[in-house]
Amino acid sequence: MSKPTFQRWLNECIVGFVNYSEDDLIRLLFKSDIQSIPHGSNLKQAIETTLNKGSSKLDTDKAILMGFLEEHLTSLTKRLKAFGHTNLAFRNLIKLFQEERGYAYINVVKEYAKKLFGEGIKSSNLGEIVNSLRMFISSCQVTRPLPYSQVIGLYYALNMAFKTSFRINNLQNFTSLLRIVNNEHSKLPSLDNYPKAQQVEFKYYEGRFHIYEQELNQAEECFDFAFRLCDKDSFRNKRLVLRYLIPVRAYKGIFPTQALLVKYKLTDLSEVLTSLKQGNIELFNRTLEANQDKFIKQGIYIMLESLQLLAYRNLFKRTQSILKTTHVKLSSFSTVLAVAGVKSISLLDVECILVNLINKKWIKGYISSSQKTVVFSKVDPFPKITEISD
Amino acid sequence: MDLPQKRSRFSEEKLKIIQEFYKQMPQLNPNPAMYPYMIAPDPMPIWPHPPQQQQQHKTPTSANEKLKNYIARAFTKCQTDIEKDLMETFIRDIITRKKNAGLFFQEDWDKTEIPKLPREQVTITAGPSLEVPKIFQPSSKDQIQKRKSRFEPIELVEDSKPRNISKEQNIDEHNKEKIKKEILSEWKIIGTCKELEKPFFRLTSKPDPKTIRPESVLKKALAWLKERWRKGEIKYEYFSDQLRSIRQDLTVQGIRNKFSVEIYQAHTRLALEAQDLDQYNSCMSRLFELYKEGLPGRVTEFKAYQIMYFTFQHLYIQLEKCLKALNGVEKKSPEIKQAMEFKRAILLGNYHQVFHIRPNLMNSGNHLLDIFMPKLRVLSLLKICKAYQPSISVDILTKELGFNHLSEAEAFILENGGVIEAGYLECRPSLLGLRKSSLIQTKT
Numbered sequence: 001m002s003k004p005t006f007q008r009w010l011n012e013c014i015v016g017f018v019n020y021s022e023d024d025l026i027r028l029l030f031k032s033d034i035q036s037i038p039h040g041s042n043l044k045q046a047i048e049t050t051l052n053k054g055s056s057k058l059d060t061d062k063a064i065l066m067g068f069l070e071e072h073l074t075s076l077t078k079r080l081k082a083f084g085h086t087n088l089a090f091r092n093l094i095k096l097f098q099e100e101r102g103y104a105y106i107n108v109v110k111e112y113a114k115k116l117f118g119e120g121i122k123s124s125n126l127g128e129i130v131n132s133l134r135m136f137i138s139s140c141q142v143t144r145p146l147p148y149s150q151v152i153g154l155y156y157a158l159n160m161a162f163k164t165s166f167r168i169n170n171l172q173n174f175t176s177l178l179r180i181v182n183n184e185h186s187k188l189p190s191l192d193n194y195p196k197a198q199q200v201e202f203k204y205y206e207g208r209f210h211i212y213e214q215e216l217n218q219a220e221e222c223f224d225f226a227f228r229l230c231d232k233d234s235f236r237n238k239r240l241v242l243r244y245l246i247p248v249r250a251y252k253g254i255f256p257t258q259a260l261l262v263k264y265k266l267t268d269l270s271e272v273l274t275s276l277k278q279g280n281i282e283l284f285n286r287t288l289e290a291n292q293d294k295f296i297k298q299g300i301y302i303m304l305e306s307l308q309l310l311a312y313r314n315l316f317k318r319t320q321s322i323l324k325t326t327h328v329k330l331s332s333f334s335t336v337l338a339v340a341g342v343k344s345i346s347l348l349d350v351e352c353i354l355v356n357l358i359n360k361k362w363i364k365g366y367i368s369s370s371q372k373t374v375v376f377s378k379v380d381p382f383p384k385i386t387e388i389s390d
Numbered sequence: 391m392d393l394p395q396k397r398s399r400f401s402e403e404k405l406k407i408i409q410e411f412y413k414q415m416p417q418l419n420p421n422p423a424m425y426p427y428m429i430a431p432d433p434m435p436i437w438p439h440p441p442q443q444q445q446q447h448k449t450p451t452s453a454n455e456k457l458k459n460y461i462a463r464a465f466t467k468c469q470t471d472i473e474k475d476l477m478e479t480f481i482r483d484i485i486t487r488k489k490n491a492g493l494f495f496q497e498d499w500d501k502t503e504i505p506k507l508p509r510e511q512v513t514i515t516a517g518p519s520l521e522v523p524k525i526f527q528p529s530s531k532d533q534i535q536k537r538k539s540r541f542e543p544i545e546l547v548e549d550s551k552p553r554n555i556s557k558e559q560n561i562d563e564h565n566k567e568k569i570k571k572e573i574l575s576e577w578k579i580i581g582t583c584k585e586l587e588k589p590f591f592r593l594t595s596k597p598d599p600k601t602i603r604p605e606s607v608l609k610k611a612l613a614w615l616k617e618r619w620r621k622g623e624i625k626y627e628y629f630s631d632q633l634r635s636i637r638q639d640l641t642v643q644g645i646r647n648k649f650s651v652e653i654y655q656a657h658t659r660l661a662l663e664a665q666d667l668d669q670y671n672s673c674m675s676r677l678f679e680l681y682k683e684g685l686p687g688r689v690t691e692f693k694a695y696q697i698m699y700f701t702f703q704h705l706y707i708q709l710e711k712c713l714k715a716l717n718g719v720e721k722k723s724p725e726i727k728q729a730m731e732f733k734r735a736i737l738l739g740n741y742h743q744v745f746h747i748r749p750n751l752m753n754s755g756n757h758l759l760d761i762f763m764p765k766l767r768v769l770s771l772l773k774i775c776k777a778y779q780p781s782i783s784v785d786i787l788t789k790e791l792g793f794n795h796l797s798e799a800e801a802f803i804l805e806n807g808g809v810i811e812a813g814y815l816e817c818r819p820s821l822l823g824l825r826k827s828s829l830i831q832t833k834t
Contacts, residue, residue: 169711212706296713302706306737348790352742355777359739366779369786 079123086112086119090132098139103150109136110153113160126164130173133161141180146189154181154188155198162205174209200226204241211244211303220248239264247303250276250310253385268294276307279315282341284308310385312353313362315340317382326376330354330367333374347372361388456499464504480505580604581643586611590635593642602639609649611636612656626664633657637676651680651687658692662757670699690720691753694729698755701733702762709733725752741770745792767791768806768829775821781814 090112097105113136120126140154158177165171181188191199207222223245230238242264246256255277261270268291275284288295288304295301319336320328330347333354337345354374357363364383365376400408464481468474484505581602588603588611603611615632618624633653640650654677661669674696681689693712700709720726728747732755735743744766748759770791774782784799793799800810807823809816824830 169707171707214704214706296710299710301713302710302737305734308734309738348742349740352740352790355773356739358777359773367777368780369778369782 079119080125083119083123083125083128086116087128087132090116091135094132094135094139097136097150097153103148103152106150106152110156113157117160117164120164121167126168127170129164130161130168133157133164134173137161137177137180141188143187146193151189155191155194155202159198159201159205162202162209166205166208171209171212178206178209196229196231200230200237200241203229204237204244207241207244207248208299211248216248216251220245220252223248235264239266242266243269243298243300246273247300247307250307251385253310272304276311277314279311279313279318280340281308281311281315281337284311309353309356309360309362313357313382316354316357316363320376320381326365326378326381328374328376330372330374460499460502460504467504477505581607581639583607586614587632588635588639590631590638593638597642602642603636604643605640605645605649608636608639608653612653616656626660626666630657630660630664630666630669633660646680646683646685648686651677651685654680655687655692658695659754659757662695662754662761665757665761667761690723690725693720694725694752695755695758697726697729697733698758701736702758728752728755739770739773741766741773742790745790748792763792764802765829767802768824768827771803771806771808771815772821772824772830775815775817775824778817780818781811781816783814784810785813787815 093105093109093112096102097109113133116129116132117126120129136153136157140150140152140157142150144151146152158181161173161177165173180186181191191202203222203226207219207226210216210219210222223241227238227241227245230241242256242260243266246266246269249255250273255273258270261267261273268287271287272284272291275281275287285308288301292301295304315336316333319333323332330350333350334345334347337350351367351369354363354367358365358367362382362385363374363376364379364381365374367374398405461481464477465474468477484502581599581604583601583603584607585603586607588601611632615624615629619629633656636653637650637657640646640653654673658670658673658677661667661673674692677687677692681687693716696712697709700706700712716726728751732744732747732751734740735747744759748756751759771787774787784796784803787793787803788796788799791799793802803810803815803820806827806829807825808820809823
């Protein structure tokens with residue numbers, strides 16, 4: 001390449017890659033030598049050693065790469081400084097905001113909070129934002145009525161705090177923050193008075209929190225509310241809400257139509273859900289493993305894993321309807337599973353699964369271990385999951 | 391200030407004529423008592439002058455020059471940009487401190503010391519050339535004996551009083567952070583002590599290098615302690631105390647390498663064996679910090695422990711964080727595959743699978759299971775009692791719940807309120823008893 005194209009390429013690299021983390025940089029530059037560089041080590045040293053090993057790269061490339069990496073490293077330190085300054089500035093803004101007439105600054109505060117969040121992501125320093133956001137929230141808790149008081153910014157601030165805590169994967173502050181708003185004795189204005197966007201976001205984060213606390217009924221309420229209130233045209237938001245609403249509803253036995261999944265482009269969930277409906281355990285395991293990375297990133301994986309019991313329940317329902325007796329031998333279940341292709345299931349495994357199903361009240365009946373049979377009740381042995389009061 | 395000149399309607403000649411005309415007119419002299427507003431006010435300045443500088447705030451020029459020289463001297467010492475930034479902060483600190491104390495103008499800048507950069511820190515090595523500080527000059531034999539006894543191993547008494555943990559923890563954390571920052575910026579200690587066993591004391595200030603052991607001694611100490619542990623000479627509390635002192639010596643000297651990783655790994659495994667969850671958690675957090683820096687170690691083993699621990703404690707958000715952090719390489723390793731199977735079994739409540747995997751659990755996973763096993767067993771017994779009727783033989787239960795002998799199983803069930811008749815667990819009557827069992831009432 002000639003000199004001016006070199007320079008252009010360099011400049012584009014520097015401008016474009018400045019937002020990359022070290023891991024991504026390593027992957028880009030040394031696609032072949034990833035495993036030789038230890039994870040997270042000092043970039044400069046590592047690259048020097050790999051270059052000096054005698055690879056077939058020219059001296060000009062070396063110089064370019066080293067210069068490029070120096071720029072990257074210095075930009076990281078500059079970014080930390082920038083973050084520190086924005087943090088201080090934000091806190092001083094909030095002091096202004098706290099004054100009597102300060103509510104007029106709400107739009108400035110919102111913009112600045114967004115900027116602070118962006119800076120935090122770039123410098124990967126989100127944990128320090130939490131304290132300044134808490135200041136923001138406490139400054140919003142004012143008893144003067146809407147709209148001429150600082151309470152305008154309450155839900156915006158709360159949503160920001162939730163966003164950061166989900167990014168850091170640290171939900172310790174959540175309960176205390178939720179208590180501010182959900183308290184019966186709080187004199188703060190209710191959620192209805194705020195714009196729809198903030199309401200939807202708030203309920204979305206609240207629902208996700210309830211999932212982690214395993215309060216599935218409340219989670220379903222939150223996501224339902226968010227989905228209904230969400231604007232018709234905001235495709236992305238609806239999709240996000242659905243991504244969590246569908247597994248939560250699947251626990252209750254309510255499945256979405258194929259049309260809905262296609263409309264919102266959630267087809268990776270469709271196979272999983274059909275396997276659940278049919279009771280096809282082999283397919284369920286296969287699709288979960290195939291999409292494991294995706295589901296872990298989206299935060300649904302653990303929920304979907306625990307839905308395996310539903311697949312067993314549906315399979316056993318089918319077998320019982322074929323056999324048409326109330327007394328079913330355990331061996332018949334194990335043969336069914338063997339035929340379906342599930343490997344290495346013994347009688348004891350089957351017993352254990354049935355014990356769990358009976359405890360969840362998804363099966364009405366009991367197991368007699370002496371006769372190795374399951375005795376189903378005559379009336380409604382597999383009750384509808386939606387009708388089970390849990 | 392010069393205001394822009396107004397362009398008048400009349401030329402100069404005409405203005406003169408007009409002025410002469412007005413002079414001839416009778417002059418009006420209103421009575422100021424009648425028309426007070428006709429009195430012209432004091433002449434206002436056209437532009438407000440800045441307030442006159444008070445002599446107090448003026449810095450004398452000679453001091454200014456000295457300051458400038460001082461700053462110039464300080465910056466010539468710096469070699470890189472980072473050092474220049476550091477120097478800037480130091481000088482600012484000094485200036486603000488002096489201003490607050492009121493000594494700013496009395497300061498002789500030519501004589502003040504330039505603040506020291508980290509690369510110039512004098513490394514303290516105790517040697518024969520240094521004088522013994524005056525405080526520690528033992529005179530009598532008794533005193534010498536007492537000072538020697540500092541380094542002898544102290545056996546901890548087992549029944550120590552329970553401490554008020556919360557307050558101490560807060561103060562300790564605050565101190566820890568302080569000390570961490572100090573270590574990173576100021577200290578550079580190389581120890582000289584050669585004792586293999588040293589008790590653990592929390593640091594509040596800079597320690598004496600004579601009490602700190604260098605890395606070679608620490609390695610020997612670890613091997614020595616491991617031998618004693620194998621022979622059964624020392625108990626868990628003593629061993630963990632010694633390990634904590636080794637860890638402290640490492641952090642004070644700023645050593646972060648393979649050996650430090652080894653120590654933390656050994657301490658976590660030990661804590662799991664002894665079912666000490668506090669120590670386990672603190673060790674794990676430090677271990678993963680070291681792994682982040684790129685130090686080698688048995689990463690898969692400890693990530694597997696984390697996965698199992700979080701599923702037991704129902705901390706799903708941290709479990710997800712764990713899972714997200716797994717590489718493709720790590721996911722294929724046998725330890726993590728086993729941990730994932732285990733996690734699934736616990737999520738689904740599949741006790742059979744759990745105890746099926748148990749004999750094959752790698753490394754110290756068994757010890758981790760042992761901590762949570764009693765509660766797991768009682769919960770699964772409850773499930774069994776709800777599902778089976780009228781009774782289930784205790785033989786099957788021993789296999790399902792991983793007991794070694796029938797007698798063990800019977801003893802466990804009877805302890806927790808179960809009802810056994812002729813080798814069969816009676817389901818209906820045991821329900822009440824099992825629900826009241828103490829293992830379920832506790833939160834952990």
